[in-house]
Amino acid sequence: MPPAHAQEVDLAFAGNHELRKRVHAAIDQNPTQSTLFRDISAYILGQASQPSSEPTAKKRKLEESNGAQNGATAPSSLTSAATKAWRQYPGTSFSLPQRKKYTLELVDSKDGGVRALGADGSVEFSIAWRDVDQVFCLPVPEKAKRQHNFIILPVHGDGVGPVPDHLKASPPEPVVWTFEEATGKNIVEGEDPGPGPMAEAIHHCLIQAGTGKEVIFPDADQFESAIPQSHRKGEKAYHVKGHRGSKEGYLFFTSAGIVWGFKKPLAFFDFASVTAVSYTNVLRNTFNLVITTQTGDIEFGMIDQADFNGINEYVQKHGLQDASMAATRRAQKLNVNPPKEKEKGANGAAAAEPDDGLTELQRAEMQLQDMEDDEEDEEDYDPGSEGESEGSGSDSEDEDGEGYEGGEGDEYDEGDEEGAEGEEMET
Template sequence: MAFIALNNAPVPIQTRAPPPHPKEIDVAFASNHELRKRVHAAIDQNPTQSTLFRDISTYILDQTSAAPADPTTKKRKLQDSSGLQNGAPATNRLTNSSSKAWRTYPGVSFSIPQRKKFTLELLDQQDGGIRAIGANGSVECAIACKDVDQVFCLPVPEKAKKQHNFVIIPVHGDGVAPVPDEWKASPPEPIVWTFEEATGKNVVEGEDPGPGLVAEAIHHCLIQAGTGKQVIFPDANEFASAVPENHRKGDKAYHVKAHRGSKEGYLYFTAVGIIYGFKKPLAYFDFAAINSISYTAVLRNTFNLVITTPTAEIEFGMLDQTDFAGINEYVQKHGLQDASLAADRRAKKLNVNKVGGNKEGAANGAQASGDGDADEESELQKAERELQDKEDDEEDDDDFDPGSEGESEGEGSDSEGEEAGGSYEEGDTAEMEDDDVDGDHMEH
């Protein structure tokens, strides 16, 4: 019986170790850890799919390492929307999604060039840059640090929660100056994404919930690339709106609502220039690109702002009259009313955008403007004078009484005298007639 029981004992099942995952998968999905884990789990559950996933990974690597064959492809690739130098492909390190990023921020909401959530990655060192990685692990848009003109961090108006838009202006991508011929095939576009400040349970103790850490990381990459640029924040010393922030009464507002044609947007007056966002077409007016600034359609509640560049006049309408004084102070401070200073600003453009150079250039411009226009009527004073004259004319029209036409000055005196309680004696009739004659001579 023991012998039979021994032979009938269940034979232990020998489990096989799962086959190793293809290396192509790890490389293709290196920038998306969660997606790579899902692929591995799918292979472990169904090993027959290993070949399929390996082929997909190989295809992804081939696509990211080679330039797209059709430049008009619907999905915006790096060469179509990133503003890389002279439209040429960027370094392999920036375009290759398998290259390791220095900083990674998943789930970031982009609005330009695509309205979609991507993983934001920052690559430092000299050939570094900024790029957006899609859900499939491919580079959707990117820009090399050396091709960055300016980077802004601007508060988003009319939001209950604090949000900031990071705006990257590429070289030749300001939306104002004409694009050089060699760039017209693939003109560079700005890159805009939104940072939402942490609140409640999302706040990490001892860590800034605002955009400061991301701005510092971008600044680090710009410095490593030798650009000398920095992230530009709004500054109350430059401009702060007189209109309070509607959704957060305690916060300063740095924007002015304005219309460009039928589209509504926001103007920001910063230390390096004026920027209009956040919808396409976004425009950035470098000080050197501004010939002059003037005001039109100045009314009781609104006015229009006209920015003149070497190639065009761009008008922004329906600005709140409350911000008139602050904007004009900014314009005078940077010498933007005098077109004769434009050439001088363009000559000093290299110093305008350097760290610390913008303030010096602004001071020089303001001093030059003050010396040249000290005795002239400012644009603001002229507009206010014209508005006052218009109001005086309207008041004169309101005071005019058609029923009094043809009455003499004497008759008016008679009426006034009666209202005052006085009366005329019969002996004063001749004197009244003399007054009537004198009044008629004055009217004629």
């Protein structure tokens, strides 16, 4: 593309850095379209030089709807580097939507938001406060230094719920950056070295924008892991390690819902989106958690049995195993009349659909209890009566192929599952 063409594109799309980059990328991919983009740029520049006969209010609405991406506001405000930020944090490490260090800025006006600035001062990406669904501050597990990930979830960007047709081509993405606590000489006397001040700054902006949102931290009253943290003894852990397919990650059970992070695809299960929760492959050491939503089932595997009770209590506390409760929660979130409840039993609970009268959760609990009983029987096993035994637990679990053996930190491999549990029990 000749320099003159590039200059026209830069001038025409000067107010929207992201769109300008997309135009240049399209031209590089298909140089034959350079003339078309040049004509479009010339037309835009020509229109800008002519006085507009439209009413000011109508013109402003058109400008605000032009070029907004990933929740960004009008080019003249949030996406314009000329707009002054209220707080600025240079050298912030982002992991989503791009893995790179940028200058994090918070714009605290009603039309403000979060944005990332490149080395040249241009806005690389942004999200407006009015387009924010949730904000989380979650500790990063298994790090020698204390780190926290701030997660900004846009509306329709939870990775779980259906995306409207007009956003399917380019669905909104979460914004994730890492805050590392100050240590040693970096600690400033009288200042909180943790993420508190940054969270307070974000909360201030959310109030200024009138969103009614707040930064959500993990809470031991909601969930606390039963597994000790080997790298920091005595410190509480709020995460559960698991696998989504072959990808390892962490589940956080918060007051607003369940968060899966921190790599793509990040997912947030709002209470209103959860239709049911069930347990599968319940073994002696691990189990799988299946979260059912309107769009299908998402399974998280190889969760440590030590955290079963904590997760179970969380699920029961929020009624996540009851489909009728899910419909009611969705109705409350959408501010519409809730659906009629199922006929209640004598204890006030919704009548169970299965013939045995048990919920999926209760059946999983019974299965786990049976396994614990089997384990106690195995401990009482007398080697002298080997020939009279009806079969050891290792044989049955070898047939299932659901076992997993490995020390802490071993990489998970689905191909290694078969027979591993049996080997562990035979030793």
